[in-house]
Amino acid sequence: MAARSTGVFPREKFDLDDAMEVTATASAAPISLKTIGTIRVVVLGAGGIDNAGTNKITVNVGGKSVVFNANDLDVNGVGIAHLRGTLCDANNNVDYDLGGTATLDACYIDAVDNVG
Numbered sequence: 001m002a003a004r005s006t007g008v009f010p011r012e013k014f015d016l017d018d019a020m021e022v023t024a025t026a027s028a029a030p031i032s033l034k035t036i037g038t039i040r041v042v043v044l045g046a047g048g049i050d051n052a053g054t055n056k057i058t059v060n061v062g063g064k065s066v067v068f069n070a071n072d073l074d075v076n077g078v079g080i081a082h083l084r085g086t087l088c089d090a091n092n093n094v095d096y097d098l099g100g101t102a103t104l105d106a107c108y109i110d111a112v113d114n115v116g
Contacts, residue, residue: 016042016044016106016108016110017108017110020108020109020110020111021106021107021108022041022059022094022095022096022107022108022109023095023096023107024095024096024097024098025095026060026093026094026095027093027094027095028092028093028094029061029062029092029093029094029109031111032092033061033062033085033088033089033092033094034062034085034086034088034089034092035085036085036088036111036112036113037084037085037086037112037113038082038083038084038085038112038113039061039082039083039084039085039088039109039110039111039112040080040081040082040109040110040111040112041059041061041066041080041081041082041083041107041108041109041110042078042079042080042107042108042109042110043057043059043068043073043077043078043079043080043096043104043106043107044077044078044104044105044106044107044108045076045077045078045103045104045105045106046068046073046077046078046079046102046103046104046105047077047102047103047104048100048101048102048103049068049069049070049073049077049101049102050069050070051069051070051071053069054099054100055099055100055101055102056068056069056099056100056102057079057096057097057098057099057102057104057107058096058097058099059081059094059095059096059107060093060094060095060096060097061083061088061094061109062085062087062088062089062090062091062092062093062094063088063089063090063091063093064083064087064088064090066081066083068081077105082112085111094109
């Protein structure tokens with residue numbers, strides 16, 4: 001049987017690598033986003049978020065936006081979303097925006113499949 005990851009999410013078989021951290025400042029992703037089959041977006045320690053539309057976290061990945069509202073988070077403020085890398089062809093930048101009272105401990109992207 002293959003060994004599992006011992007990272008933050010061992011059951012999901014991925015680690016949160018510092019190289020894949022997303023910050024509030026737009027910067028080039030360490031991988032070519034449009035060549036990835038599926039990109040996982042992970043937010044950790046999100047707070048001050050509701051479902052009204054103002055207090056939210058928006059993660060921008062290659063020109064596509066992933067919005068996290070209260071319904072998208074677990075009780076610990078963790079949210080996970082997926083998007084197709086082939087749709088992220090506007091640019092190769094990543095960043096996040098905090099709306100209203102939203103706070104965030106960390107944000108990461110993860111290449112799920114078809115890394116090329």
